[in-house]
Structures are given as C-alpha cells and as structure tokens.
Amino acid sequence: MTAPHARYRRAVAIPAGMAMATALAFLPNTTATAADEAPAAVAADATPLSYVVNVKPGHGTSAHVKKAVGKAGGTIVTSYDQIGVIVVHSSDPDFAKTIRKVRGVQSAGATRTAPLPTAVTADLGTPKALSAAEVARADAPAGQDPLEPQQWDLPAIKADKAHEKSLGSSKVTVAVIDTGVDDTHPDIAPNFDRAASVNCVSGKPDTADGAWRPGTSESPHGTHVAGEIAAAKNGVGMTGVAPGVKVSGIKVSNPDGFFYTEAVVCGFVWAAEHGVDVTNNSYYTDPWYFNCKNDPDQKALLDAVTRASRYAEKKGAVNVAAAGNENYDLAADEITDPSSPNDSTPGERVVDPSECLDIPTQLPGVVTVASTGAKGLKSSFSNYGLKVADIAAPGGDSTAYQKPEPPATSGLILGTLPGGKWGYMAGTSMASPHVAGVAALIKSTHPYASPALVKALLYAQADAKACTDPYDINADGKIDAVCEGSKNRNGFYGWGIADALDAVTK
Numbered sequence: 001m002t003a004p005h006a007r008y009r010r011a012v013a014i015p016a017g018m019a020m021a022t023a024l025a026f027l028p029n030t031t032a033t034a035a036d037e038a039p040a041a042v043a044a045d046a047t048p049l050s051y052v053v054n055v056k057p058g059h060g061t062s063a064h065v066k067k068a069v070g071k072a073g074g075t076i077v078t079s080y081d082q083i084g085v086i087v088v089h090s091s092d093p094d095f096a097k098t099i100r101k102v103r104g105v106q107s108a109g110a111t112r113t114a115p116l117p118t119a120v121t122a123d124l125g126t127p128k129a130l131s132a133a134e135v136a137r138a139d140a141p142a143g144q145d146p147l148e149p150q151q152w153d154l155p156a157i158k159a160d161k162a163h164e165k166s167l168g169s170s171k172v173t174v175a176v177i178d179t180g181v182d183d184t185h186p187d188i189a190p191n192f193d194r195a196a197s198v199n200c201v202s203g204k205p206d207t208a209d210g211a212w213r214p215g216t217s218e219s220p221h222g223t224h225v226a227g228e229i230a231a232a233k234n235g236v237g238m239t240g241v242a243p244g245v246k247v248s249g250i251k252v253s254n255p256d257g258f259f260y261t262e263a264v265v266c267g268f269v270w271a272a273e274h275g276v277d278v279t280n281n282s283y284y285t286d287p288w289y290f291n292c293k294n295d296p297d298q299k300a301l302l303d304a305v306t307r308a309s310r311y312a313e314k315k316g317a318v319n320v321a322a323a324g325n326e327n328y329d330l331a332a333d334e335i336t337d338p339s340s341p342n343d344s345t346p347g348e349r350v351v352d353p354s355e356c357l358d359i360p361t362q363l364p365g366v367v368t369v370a371s372t373g374a375k376g377l378k379s380s381f382s383n384y385g386l387k388v389a390d391i392a393a394p395g396g397d398s399t400a401y402q403k404p405e406p407p408a409t410s411g412l413i414l415g416t417l418p419g420g421k422w423g424y425m426a427g428t429s430m431a432s433p434h435v436a437g438v439a440a441l442i443k444s445t446h447p448y449a450s451p452a453l454v455k456a457l458l459y460a461q462a463d464a465k466a467c468t469d470p471y472d473i474n475a476d477g478k479i480d481a482v483c484e485g486s487k488n489r490n491g492f493y494g495w496g497i498a499d500a501l502d503a504v505t506k
Contacts, residue, residue, distance in 0.1 A: 109300030167244030178222030181249025203262025227416025241437025371395025373402030
C-alpha cells in the first residue's frame with residue numbers, strides 16, 4: 001500500500017476514515033520554465049532562476065569563478081567559500097551550460113524549474129489542532145505535563161522513564177531545519193536558542209529578529225517538530241523527547257512551501273558555524289524527489305547539499321532526516337517517481353535509488369529515520385529499505401491501523417503549533433525529531449562525544465525489532481511491503497527503535 005503522495009512529504013495524509021487531514025500538500029499550478037525565457041541580454045524582462053555553482057573549497061578558485069559568473073550573465077547572491085558553493089541568480093537559460101565550461105567549476109545547476117519567485121501553491125491540509133476546551137480538560141498524573149497522557153510516543157521510546165533520570169542539557173542545541181519555528185510558544189520559549197536561529201530562505205542568512213518564524217499563512221510543520229524535540233517540562237501543554245535541551249529554528253522553506261537547495265545549504269552551514277549539536281531534517285530538497293547523478297543540474301544540487309551536510313558534521317553536528325512517506329523501498333533496484341519536478345510540471349520517471357538520491361535523507365553520514373505507529377509496527381506510509389533506514393521511531397499512523405492504549409486517543413503524534421496551540425500530525429517528519437531528541441540526550445550524557453560516536457551509541461542502544469512478516473497493515477489480505485534483514489538490522493526498523501532511557505543511563 002502506497003500512501004497518497006503529497007508535496008510536503010514528511011507530514012503524511014492519513015487514509016480515508018480518519019477524522020482529520022494531516023497532510024501539508026503544496027501543489028504547483030504553473031508550467032512555466034526558464035527554458036521558455038530569452039537570455040537577459042536579449043530580453044530585459046527575462047525571468048531569473050537560481051543556481052548553485054560548486055568549486056574547490058577555498059578563496060582562490062572561488063575568486064576566479066566569481067568573475068566568470070558575471071561574464072556569463074549571473075549575479076552572485078552569496079558564496080560559501082568554506083565548502084565551495086556559490087549561489088547565483090541568472091536570467092540566461094544557458095547560464096549553467098556556460099559556467100560549467102569555466103576552469104575550476106566542478107558542477108553547476110539550476111535549483112528549480114519554476115521562475116523566481118515560485119508559483120503560488122495551495123495548502124491542502126492542516127494538523128488537527130486541539131481546541132481550548134480540550135486543552136483545559138487535560139488532566140495528567142503528578143509529574144507530567146497536562147497533555148502528556150496523550151503522548152503514547154514517549155513511553156514507546158522510554159522517554160518517560162528517561163525524564164526521571166535526565167531532561168537533557170541546556171548546553172545542547174538541536175536545530176530544526178524546516179518551515180520556521182514559533183519561538184513565542186509557551187512550550188518552546190523556555191528552551192529556544194535565538195543565537196542559533198536564522199532565516200535561510202534566500203540562500204543567504206537573515207538574522208532579523210523573528211525572521212525564523214513561520215508567517216501566518218505558512219506551514220506549522222517546523223513548530224510541531226520543535227515541540228516534539230524540546231517542549232519544556234513546565235506544567236504547560238506537552239513534553240518533548242529532550243525537554244531540557246535547546247532548540248533553534250533555521251527556516252529554509254519559502255512561503256510557497258518549497259525547500260530549495262540554496263536555502264538548505266545555508267541552513268547546514270549556519271548550523272555548522274553556530275554550535276549546533278543535532279540537526280533535524282524533515283523534508284526533501286525540491287524540486288526533485290530523487291536527484292540523479294547523471295543529470296548535470298541534479299548532480300550539482302546533490303553536490304552542494306552533500307558538501308553542506310558534511311561540513312555540519314565535521315563541525316560537530318549529527319544530521320537526522322526523515323525517510324519519507326510513500327511506502328517506497330529505498331533499497332529497491334528501481335522506483336517510479338511521479339512527482340518531479342514538483343515546482344513546474346511533474347512527469348513520471350523510473351529511477352535507481354542508489355544512483356538517484358533523496359537529499360538529505362540518503363546522503364552519507366545522515367541518520368535516516370523510518371516511522372512506527374502506536375502498535376510499534378512500521379507506519380503504513382513510511383519509506384524503508386535494508387541498509388538505508390538506520391533507525392525507527394514513532395511517527396504515527398492511522399488510528400484505524402494502529403490504535404494506542406488509553407488514555408491516548410489518537411494514533412498520530414502530538415506537537416506544538418504556532419500561536420500557542422497544540423495538535424496532531426503524522427509522518428516520518430514526526431519520527432525524525434524523536435531520534436533527534438534521543439541524539440540530543442546522548443550528547444547531553446556524553447558532552448565530548450563526536451558525531452560518529454553519538455551515532456554509534458544511537459544505533460547500539462536502539463531496541464532491536466524483527467521484521468514484520470507478513471506486513472498487511474490494513475488487513476485487506478494483501479502484502480503492503482516486504483521487510484528484509486535480521487532482527488538486529490532490517491529494512492523496516494534499521495538497527496531498531498530509538499531508546500531514550502539508554503541515552504541518559506549508558
């Protein structure tokens with residue numbers, strides 16, 4: 001069974017029969033492309049596109065190429081010399097072809113297929129927000145925040161037991177690279193790290209106060225994720241996996257809901273240089289679901305984000321990413337991708353996921369997280385794959401498929417929403433922050449641990465879980481996915497289910 005595809009991949013649409021929609025779907029409504037435009041030298045009103053130009057890191061090569069960019073009809077937006085990535089705007093449809101021929105350019109490509117700014121899109125789904133009355137009626141045992149009894153996901157990873165030992169260290173920061181974070185939320189404000197927060201949407205850091213917040217019409221996704229990670233244990237609302245650590249907002253999604261390469265690169269570099277210990281990445285880099293190495297544009301995007309994520313890890317950050325919500329086997333020989341490019345006119349294509357990568361999910365060194373539901377089984381929508389999925393954690397599922405034990409009532413994941421609200425969402429988007437929170441607890445317990453050691457502990461401490469075989473999540477008599485591997489490492493659950501208790505005791 002394949003879950004309905006949605007642009008905002010990491011927050012999934014729950015199948016029919018659910019009482020609420022949880023997909024945040026953004027569907028482009030334009031077919032314009034840069035190739036339809038005349039070069040800037042010919043038409044003054046030509047539409048610009050954004051590009052990344054990748055060179056050898058360091059100032060020498062970049063300086064040479066920067067001069068060539070202007071001659072080729074490009075304007076430099078910013079340059080990350082430390083990783084050799086230059087962000088450029090150009091109205092010349094031949095810009096990429098021209099600049100690739102310049103000495104010192106290793107790859108270059110357009111970061112989108114729609115003109116700047118992108119086409120207007122529609123938000124087709126919203127989280128199920130709790131009403132004020134529901135929040136007021138919330139009742140919890142002593143020592144728990146009011147909404148914690150609804151958080152079946154915390155005991156699923158032993159976070160409730162972990163909190164009896166440690167809430168995590170305020171010296172550890174998890175960056176939410178996402179749609180923005182509402183730091184005024186009462187469950188987020190106590191733990192918010194302003195110095196590590198920024199708006200990276202243009203590809204260049206914007207540090208204006210509040211620039212990291214989502215606009216009123218923008219997705220609440222990043223705020224939900226932030227609460228899952230570090231909602232304060234303060235007698236208000238819910239409790240995060242690591243309620244004693246800091247959380248920052250790195251906004252990389254534009255108002256239309258697209259996560260373009262230049263913004264993602266900016267986000268990783270910002271995290272690298274502002275003391276971030278863990279990054280959470282619950283998105284894929286638009287406009288290509290999979291970026292194929294044999295396509296010069298897609299190769300350039302892959303190169304740029306790879307450099308940025310590696311730089312963040314080199315500087316001390318563990319990068320955690322959601323596996324995706326299409327029930328794809330990412331270890332298969334081929335996958336049919338019907339949704340790329342998603343900012344202009346998608347077309348169906350067959351790709352080899354070992355050569356065409358979902359970024360940052362499949363990048364080297366990134367912790368790839370699959371999702372489980374309230375019964376501990378792979379979520380109906382979660383992508384999977386032997387030696388691709390590294391670890392699993394609660395991301396929710398249809399309550400009809402995996403119903404939680406009382407007093408919890410929803411099979412989805414509770415999180416914070418902008419404007420001081422709380423609500424339910426589901427997706428591997430929600431699984432990834434659970435692992436990011438556990439990684440933050442490990443870092444709190446072992447403050448001098450390198451990213452490699454944190455990841456090693458994360459996997460070693462995970463609770464091994466054998467394949468679900470047969471996997472017929474909707475009980476219709478048909479196999480919905482096939483799990484391969486052993487109990488200790490398999491395609492559904494990776495090394496196992498994340499363990500927050502071990503993170504604070506071992």
